[in-house]
Amino acid sequence: MVDVIDFKPGTTVLHRLNPVAKLALAAGIIVATLLSSTYPMLLGLLALTCALAAYAGVSHQIIGLLKIIAPLAVLMLVVQLVLVRTGKPIFWTITDTGLITGTKACLRLIGVALPLVLILAVTKLTDLANACVEHLHIPYRYAFTFTTALRFVPVFSREMDAIMEAQTARGVAFDTKNPLRKLKLMLPLCIPLLITSVGKTDSTALAAEQRGFYLRTRASSYKRYPFMLIDYVALAASVLLLVLGAFF
Known part of the structure; x- marks a missing residue:
């Protein structure tokens, strides 16, 4: 998870888009995925996301x-196959309705998650927060909280890796194939991770307060994020995706 949300610099059109336009494009893909009810549309949206990722070099x-x-x-698919009993039986308790519902649920899960990671991979978190404050008039404290939480994901992941390495050096075997045993071994590690996270949160809050965090307003940012022609094209594309998702 450390590398999944890392920003990768680039000079592509997707990198140069206004952060709000990128967010709108991702939202258009996500909402269209949730609205769509046909396989061609779901697969098309998924292919669009993968194509954009390949173009931006963040595959x-x-x-x-x-x-x-x-x-x-896969777990969601299995649950749908077991619980949905309506439709024509295919094999044992599996029905065609359960298979269709399960596969569409899997495609929607993947289709909702990928655009968010795509946008985070081509956008600096600072630019995303400042652009949302400037154009969407989101209070800076909310934008800062969201972006800071994302920044802490790789930090806490590295902390967990360090704790696991320390426990492995003490003879704890985390490479077990039994998922229940592995969960039992992982649960005690949440306590030192929680203690570490509280300490980092307090130090971050203290540093932000000393730098005048509560005095910052929408006009405090020295960098501006104007909309260009390509940004309006991205907004139009997001609206088009919403229309296609609603009808297909």
Whole structure:
């Protein structure tokens, strides 16, 4: 998860888009994925996201996220196959309705997660926060809280890796194949991680307060994020995706 949301610099059109336009494009893909009810549209949106990732050179992040959510998608498919009993039986208790519902749920899960990672991979968190404050009039404290939480994800991931390495040096075997045993071994590690996270949160809050965090307003940022022609094209594309998702 450390590398999945890392920003990768680039000079592509997707990198140069206004952060708000990028966010609108991702929102258009996500909402269209949720509204769509046909396989061609769901697969098309997924292919669009993968194509944009390949164009921006962030396919590594997309593949990394797929490895993370693939087990969850398979679990969702199994649950749908077991619980949905309506429709024509295919094999044992599996019905065609359950299979269709499960596969569409998997595609929607993947289709919702990938655009967010794509936008984070081509946008600096600072630019995203400042652009949302400037154009969407979101209070800076909310934008700062959101971006800071994202920044702490790789930090806490590295902290967890360090704790696991320390426990491995003491003879704890985390490479077990039993998921229940692995969960039992991982739960005690949450306590030192929680203590570390509280300490980092306090130090971050104190540093922000000393730098005049509560005095910052929308006009405090020295950098501006004007909309260009390509940004309006991205906004129009997001609206078009919403219309296509609603009808298909």
